[in-house]
Amino acid sequence: MAVNNMAVQGKFITFEGSEGCGKSTQSKLLLEYLKAKGLDVQLIREPGGVAISEKIRSLLLDKANAVMNKECETLLYMAARAQLVEEVIIPRLTNGVILLCDRFLDSTLAYQGYGCGVPVEGIRSMGLFAAKGIQPDLTILLDLDVEEGLLRRGAERDRIELRSLDYHNRVRKGYLDMARKEPARMMVIDGSQAKDVIFTQMCARVEQLLS
Ligand SMILES: Nc1ncnc2c1ncn2[C@@H]1O[C@H](COP(=O)(O)OP(=O)(O)OP(=O)(O)O)[C@@H](O)[C@H]1O
Numbered sequence: 001m002a003v004n005n006m007a008v009q010g011k012f013i014t015f016e017g018s019e020g021c022g023k024s025t026q027s028k029l030l031l032e033y034l035k036a037k038g039l040d041v042q043l044i045r046e047p048g049g050v051a052i053s054e055k056i057r058s059l060l061l062d063k064a065n066a067v068m069n070k071e072c073e074t075l076l077y078m079a080a081r082a083q084l085v086e087e088v089i090i091p092r093l094t095n096g097v098i099l100l101c102d103r104f105l106d107s108t109l110a111y112q113g114y115g116c117g118v119p120v121e122g123i124r125s126m127g128l129f130a131a132k133g134i135q136p137d138l139t140i141l142l143d144l145d146v147e148e149g150l151l152r153r154g155a156e157r158d159r160i161e162l163r164s165l166d167y168h169n170r171v172r173k174g175y176l177d178m179a180r181k182e183p184a185r186m187m188v189i190d191g192s193q194a195k196d197v198i199f200t201q202m203c204a205r206v207e208q209l210l211s
């Protein structure tokens with residue numbers, strides 16, 4: 001992997017998928033698994049992870065901000081990402097850390113691109129700018145029926161989760177479309193399987209990446 005031609009030694013693994021598909025569950029399990037092996041590993045989440053990005057996260061998820069338009073939303077996600085990349089992602093990868101990230105650029109492509117209709121190529125260019133060329137070495141995409149995912153999440157919904165089922169289905173299809181185009185980077189796992197089955201499938205792929 002290269003960041004503006006600067007070599008980085010770490011590995012960058014992202015977790016993606018629609019609401020309630022199991023990203024947080026599986027990323028925490030992987031964190032503990034890799035830690036137990038004595039590896040230098042860290043888990044972060046988007047949007048957020050550093051002070052400025054956490055403030056932007058509050059703006060993005062606040063139900064009171066119903067009037068926020070899709071361009072503003074896209075730029076705020078990118079702004080939160082840019083700060084996290086600068087403060088955490090590049091320094092950790094440069095130091096050889098295995099960095100697990102709960103959501104990254106694919107979320108913006110799926111939710112604001114496929115979901116809201118923001119031009120996907122525009123988001124990709126902005127993503128390169130915000131992430132300084134950093135791309136995941138591996139992305140675990142947990143695919144799950146959107147109604148099942150929302151049910152798992154329970155009654156409390158943030159601004160994004162409150163959107164229609166049609167919207168969430170466009171997001172899901174968007175993720176699958178991206179995975180078809182980038183099979184080497186994106187591993188699709190059936191998120192309706194038991195947690196331990198998903199974990200075993202994910203670990204096999206991660207071991208391959210780290211070997
Ligand atoms: N394979 C699974 N089978 C059944 N329930 C699961 C499975 N994986 C996770 N869950 C449960 O579903 C709920 C949502 O899981 P989790 O928080 O990991 O999803 P998420 O993708 O991080 O959600 P969000 O998009 O809201 O961040 C949790 O209560 C979790 O325990």
Ligand SMILES: [Mg+2]
Binds near residue numbers: 023024102
């Ligand atoms: Mg989560």
